[in-house]
Amino acid sequence: MRRRIVAGALCGTLAVAGITGCGIPERSDVRVDERREPAAEPGSVNGRRNEPPSRTASGADAAAFVRNFMSAAAGEPDRAYYRVKQFIAPEHKGRLQEKQGSEVALTVVRPVDRPVFTGNSDSTTTVSIEVRQVGLLRANGTLVPPVSTETKYEFRLRSASPAGPGDDGGGLFVLDPPNVLLLSDIALQDYYQSESIYFWNSDRTRLVPDQRYLPLAVPDERRLNEVVKWLVGGPSDWLRPGVVGLPDRTEMINNATGDNGRWEVNLDMSGDDRNRIDQLVTQLAWSLPELDGQLELKIRNNPQPAQDLAQRRLTHPLYPLTVGPQRFCVYEGAIHPLDFAGEPSGTVPLRPQDNRNVVSAGFARTADEVLAALVVTASEGRQRLAVGTGANPVTVLGRGPEHGAIGRPVWLRATDPHQPQGLVVADGKLYRFNQSAQMTQVALNLPPGQVTAVATSLDGQRIALIAGGALYVAAVSLDGGGVAVGPPRRVVTSMTNLSAVDWGGEDRLIVAGSAGRPAIYEVSVDGALQTPLKDDVGAKVTHLSAYPTNRTIKVPAGAFMYEANGVAYRSSPVDRIHPDQVLEVTPPPTGVRPGNPSAPFFLF
Missing domain, CATH: 2.120.10.30 (TolB, C-terminal domain)
Structure with a gap:
C-alpha cells in the first residue's frame, strides 16, 4: 500500500539575491517541505511517472529542484549515476565517484524536517537537510540496513547561466554534491513498485515472502525476467536463515520472455528432482501474481510440461487457511x-x-x-x-x-x-x-x-x-x-x-x-x-x-x-x-x- 502525501512548495515569486526567482532571501532560515504528490507527465502510468523529473523541470524553484535531485537516482540501476550527474554542475561532477553493476546502491533517507536554504555572498545557496537513514537500495531490489551514519547532508546550488558551459535550458545546478546516490523515502514510493517474491522454507512446506523494489521504469515485458533474476540470486540476507534458495550455481539461460499468455523460463539448474521442479513452478506462479497463461519452464533447454499460472495459484494456496478470522x-x-x-x-x-x-x-x-x-x-x-x-x-x-x-x-x-x-x-x-x-x-x-x-x-x-x-x-x-x-x-x-x-x-x-x-x-x-x-x-x-x-x-x-x-x-x-x-x-x-x-x- 502506498502512502500519498501532499505538501506545499516554496513560493517562487519573490525577488532574491543569489538564485533568481526561487523565493529565497540572501540570508534565510525558511524551511521548505520537500514532500508533494508527483504530477502525471507524458509516459506516466495511472498518474505515476516511470522516470523522475529532469533537472530543468523545476526551473528556478529551489525547493522543487532539491526534491527532484533526491529522486533523480530512481529507476534502473545502470543509469542511476547518469541521471544524478545531470543535476550536478559540470565542474563538480567528478566529486561523485561512480560504481558499476551490482555495486550500484542508493542511500534511502527520510527527511526529518524541511530543508534549510541559506543564501551566500557568492550568489550560491547552501541547502541543509536533516535525515534519518532508512537503508541501502541494492541493484537486486533489496533494501538492506543503512551503511551511512550521516544525519545531515549539505550542498550548494547555483544558477545555470544560459550562456554558461553545460547549458541545457537554465534552471539550477548542485555544487559540492554528496558522494552517495541519495533517494528520499517518498521517491522510493513514487518510482518503485514493492513486490514480494517467494522462497521455500527449510522443509519445503511453506512459501515465505521476500520484499523487493522494482523500478516503474522497467517495461512490462521485462518484469518476468527481473523477478526470475531475483529468484536465481537468492533470498535477502536477513531472511536467508529461514528459507532455501534455488540449487547452487543455478543460472538463467537467455532472458525469460513471454507475451500473449505464454511465458518461457530457461534455467541451468542442477538435479532432476521432479518434485523440486514442480515446486519451482509454484514459486514462480506466486512470485508473478499478475501473470496468467501458460508457463513453459525449461531445465537446461529441456522443456517441462506447460503449467497454467492462475490454476497453479488456485490449487496451491499460499497459506493453509480455510475460514476467516x-x-x-x-x-x-x-x-x-x-x-x-x-x-x-x-x-x-x-x-x-x-x-x-x-x-x-x-x-x-x-x-x-x-x-x-x-x-x-x-x-x-x-x-x-x-x-x-x-x-x-x-x-x-x-x-x-x-x-x-x-x-x-x-x-x-x-x-x-x-x-x-x-x-x-x-x-x-x-x-x-x-x-x-x-x-x-x-x-x-x-x-x-x-x-x-x-x-x-x-x-x-x-x-x-x-x-x-x-x-x-x-x-x-x-x-x-x-x-x-x-x-x-x-x-x-x-x-x-x-x-x-x-x-x-x-x-x-x-x-x-x-x-x-x-x-x-x-x-x-x-x-x-x-x-x-x-x-x-x-x-x-x-x-x-x-x-x-x-x-x-x-x-x-x-x-x-x-x-x-x-x-x-x-x-x-x-x-x-x-x-x-x-x-x-x-x-x-x-x-x-x-x-x-x-x-x-x-x-x-
Missing part, C-alpha cells in the same frame, strides 16, 4: 467471542473449567486442531502460561512456570502440527514454548535491553520484536524441534517508545508507539514505508492483535484491535469494543456497571 476478547477473567455485524462469530475452544483467571491469549488453527496458549494469574500476582492443543474444545492444558509478567503468546505456524511451538515474552526475555507449556529461552543477537513484545508472521518463518525500545524483524529456523532466531534486522521508524507490534500483511507491521502522541503506524518490514493509522490513540497501547492481509482468505484492510488505558478498540470502523458486543456473558445485577473487554485477539 474470528474475534475474541478477555472479559471478567474469561475468553469470550465478540459479535460484530457482518462477521462470523465462533465459540470459545476451551472447557469452562479451563477458561478462568485469563489475562491474555493466543489461539491458532491447524488442519484439524486448535492451538491454545493462555496467560493466567498465579499466586501473589504472578502469571504463568497454560498451553494445550486438540480438537475444539481443547481438553488438556499444561501449566508453565510462574513469572512476574508475561506478554501475549503467539504460535509459529510453520512448525510440525504434531509438535507445535510458540513464542512469548516473559520478564523481559524471549521464550519458546511447546504444547506442554515447557518454556526455553531463545538466544537473540541483540544489544542489551529488555524484550517487550513479539509477533509471528502468517508464514511462520519470520518474527517481529520490540527489544531495547527498538523494532526488529528476524527469520526463524526450525530444526530438530528447536527454534533459532537469525540475526535480527533493525527496522527504522520515526516513532519512539514502542510498546506493541503485530503483522498486518506479508511485508507490513502494525506498530504502536509515540509520534509526539500515542499512535499506531503501519511500517514495512524494511522500514522504508510508514503510514499513520491512528495518529492520536490517547494513551499507551498495551495490547495489539492484527489479522494479516493475505491472498488466501481476504478481509477488509486494517483489521486490528488494541487496548489502551484499559479500554479495547477495533480499527475499522474506529470504535470502542463495548460489553454488549461480548457474547456468552451473564448480565451483571441491576445497578452494577459491567466491566471492560480487554486483550482482544483473532483466531484464524
Whole structure:
C-alpha cells in the first residue's frame, strides 16, 4: 500500500539575491517541505511517472529542484549515476565517484524536517537537510540496513547561466554534491513498485515472502525476467536463515520472455528432482501474481510440461487457511467471542473449567486442531502460561512456570502440527514454548535491553520484536524441534517508545508507539514505508492483535484491535469494543456497571 502525501512548495515569486526567482532571501532560515504528490507527465502510468523529473523541470524553484535531485537516482540501476550527474554542475561532477553493476546502491533517507536554504555572498545557496537513514537500495531490489551514519547532508546550488558551459535550458545546478546516490523515502514510493517474491522454507512446506523494489521504469515485458533474476540470486540476507534458495550455481539461460499468455523460463539448474521442479513452478506462479497463461519452464533447454499460472495459484494456496478470522476478547477473567455485524462469530475452544483467571491469549488453527496458549494469574500476582492443543474444545492444558509478567503468546505456524511451538515474552526475555507449556529461552543477537513484545508472521518463518525500545524483524529456523532466531534486522521508524507490534500483511507491521502522541503506524518490514493509522490513540497501547492481509482468505484492510488505558478498540470502523458486543456473558445485577473487554485477539 502506498502512502500519498501532499505538501506545499516554496513560493517562487519573490525577488532574491543569489538564485533568481526561487523565493529565497540572501540570508534565510525558511524551511521548505520537500514532500508533494508527483504530477502525471507524458509516459506516466495511472498518474505515476516511470522516470523522475529532469533537472530543468523545476526551473528556478529551489525547493522543487532539491526534491527532484533526491529522486533523480530512481529507476534502473545502470543509469542511476547518469541521471544524478545531470543535476550536478559540470565542474563538480567528478566529486561523485561512480560504481558499476551490482555495486550500484542508493542511500534511502527520510527527511526529518524541511530543508534549510541559506543564501551566500557568492550568489550560491547552501541547502541543509536533516535525515534519518532508512537503508541501502541494492541493484537486486533489496533494501538492506543503512551503511551511512550521516544525519545531515549539505550542498550548494547555483544558477545555470544560459550562456554558461553545460547549458541545457537554465534552471539550477548542485555544487559540492554528496558522494552517495541519495533517494528520499517518498521517491522510493513514487518510482518503485514493492513486490514480494517467494522462497521455500527449510522443509519445503511453506512459501515465505521476500520484499523487493522494482523500478516503474522497467517495461512490462521485462518484469518476468527481473523477478526470475531475483529468484536465481537468492533470498535477502536477513531472511536467508529461514528459507532455501534455488540449487547452487543455478543460472538463467537467455532472458525469460513471454507475451500473449505464454511465458518461457530457461534455467541451468542442477538435479532432476521432479518434485523440486514442480515446486519451482509454484514459486514462480506466486512470485508473478499478475501473470496468467501458460508457463513453459525449461531445465537446461529441456522443456517441462506447460503449467497454467492462475490454476497453479488456485490449487496451491499460499497459506493453509480455510475460514476467516474470528474475534475474541478477555472479559471478567474469561475468553469470550465478540459479535460484530457482518462477521462470523465462533465459540470459545476451551472447557469452562479451563477458561478462568485469563489475562491474555493466543489461539491458532491447524488442519484439524486448535492451538491454545493462555496467560493466567498465579499466586501473589504472578502469571504463568497454560498451553494445550486438540480438537475444539481443547481438553488438556499444561501449566508453565510462574513469572512476574508475561506478554501475549503467539504460535509459529510453520512448525510440525504434531509438535507445535510458540513464542512469548516473559520478564523481559524471549521464550519458546511447546504444547506442554515447557518454556526455553531463545538466544537473540541483540544489544542489551529488555524484550517487550513479539509477533509471528502468517508464514511462520519470520518474527517481529520490540527489544531495547527498538523494532526488529528476524527469520526463524526450525530444526530438530528447536527454534533459532537469525540475526535480527533493525527496522527504522520515526516513532519512539514502542510498546506493541503485530503483522498486518506479508511485508507490513502494525506498530504502536509515540509520534509526539500515542499512535499506531503501519511500517514495512524494511522500514522504508510508514503510514499513520491512528495518529492520536490517547494513551499507551498495551495490547495489539492484527489479522494479516493475505491472498488466501481476504478481509477488509486494517483489521486490528488494541487496548489502551484499559479500554479495547477495533480499527475499522474506529470504535470502542463495548460489553454488549461480548457474547456468552451473564448480565451483571441491576445497578452494577459491567466491566471492560480487554486483550482482544483473532483466531484464524
